[in-house]
Amino acid sequence: MARLLNKKAAVEDAKKLTGPEKAAVILLSLGEDHAKLWQGLDEEEIKEVSQAMAALGTVTSQVVEDVMVEFVSGMSGSGSVMGSFEQTQKLLAAFLPSDRVEGMMEEIRGPAGRTMWDKLGNVNEAVLANYLKNEYPQTVAVVLSKIKSDHAARVLTSLPEDFALECVQRMLRMEPVQREILDKIEQTLRNEFMSNLARTSKRDSHEMMADIFNSFDRQTEARFIGALEERNRESAERIRALMFVFEDLSKLDPGGVQTLLRAVEKDQLGLALKGASESLREMFFSNMSERAAKIMREDMEGMGPVRLKDVDQSQMAMVQVAKDLAAKGEIMLVGQGGDDELIY
Structure with missing residues (x-):
């Protein structure tokens, strides 16, 4: 009897809590305003969580925070929701x-x-x-x-x-x-x-697919485009026109080039330019200081032979940086479609 009269020790370690006890902590924290959450549980689950709740005793604020953090982290995994313009x-x-x-x-x-x-x-x-x-x-x-x-x-x-x-x-x-x-x-x-x-920011299925194709390596891209052309030439041509590839950076204005140069890591830039056309290289060099351009050329020469896969990855990373800058309104991108301006 004396043991039962003793005050239950406060829970101070979230790791020691069982699943039903963690659920009880969350439901207690949310309070009566969120009582509808119980409706999503079946009878056995309600009984199990209720028993855990009744026996829980005092839970420290740190444990409550730890359980909440674990819950939110779990929501960002398999139980996540995704917000989008379309949704x-x-x-x-x-x-x-x-x-x-x-x-x-x-x-x-x-x-x-x-x-x-x-x-x-x-x-x-x-x-x-x-x-x-x-x-x-x-x-x-x-x-x-x-x-x-x-x-x-x-x-x-x-x-x-x-x-x-x-x-x-x-x-x-x-x-x-x-x-x-x-x-x-x-x-x-x-x-x-x-x-x-x-x-100009609206996206249809072809624009979405163009973004996916942009993320392929060259061989995979060529394989998919080739296969799609055999089944639906019109869609393949539209996707190709919407794709923004590394060489399209040549259409940036000087201000856009300089903004991009400030946002890209120098090692990544050098590797990407190793696989670029001479005209595109010169465009980037002409927007650097003479000293910076000289150092970049020397760094590129010092790389020696590089793998095509590494060049592709660096170029794709630069394209993604450019798209992120365009989404913020800091630069204007022009794709392969000609004069149409694309703001992602």
Whole structure:
């Protein structure tokens, strides 16, 4: 009897807990607001977890945290869920009109940011300047006054010089902007610029497959493309046109090349350029300082013969870095399809 009256020692080691006891800890932590979780258990499981819960006693905060971390880690494995544009759109379509769903998805696909001005701050300066150069200088002055000064400086540099100077003069003379005018400019940017930018991010099955093919080594890619051509030539040609390959980096503008050079490891760059065309090598070298280009050439010569597999891997890694930069709006990619601009 005395033993039963003694206070049960606090649980201080999550590793000593059984599965039902860990489930009990999680359910206790979530509380009554999440009681519906019990409905997913069968009668035997409810009984087992209930018994573990009743006998659990005190559990330290550290053990609760450890169990929660283990639970979340498990969710990222076989029990994970995957969010995507397609899944989000499908769920929204279940309770919203199609026009509202489309508008929301375009907003989501566009650059990150809570407000319109935050979003503009994540758009590459060359892309933004290309749009603004067709607007009135007064409108451009308002836009540039609302974004961060360093970004505004880069946009001005990307605009035609005479037009940029006119915008500067308007900014110098600018008085406080009325709320309705600012709202109208925001709405125009959202409807014309952001929606068009977001639409270029839409992916169909051919774009998805082009990304997969980009990740193949050369032999596997050639084998799959060849086999697909025999069964569906149209799809094979469309995939080939959508594929962004290493040599397509030659279509980057100088600013894009320099942004990519800052993001790529030097060893990876040297190995990738070993298998590049002479013109592509020279493009990268011409965007480096003379000293850096000389060192890179010497490093490449010092590598000696390299395996094609290693070159492929380095080139694919560089392409992926370029796509990541494009997704952030820092560079603009142009694929094999010709003049179509692709923002991944």
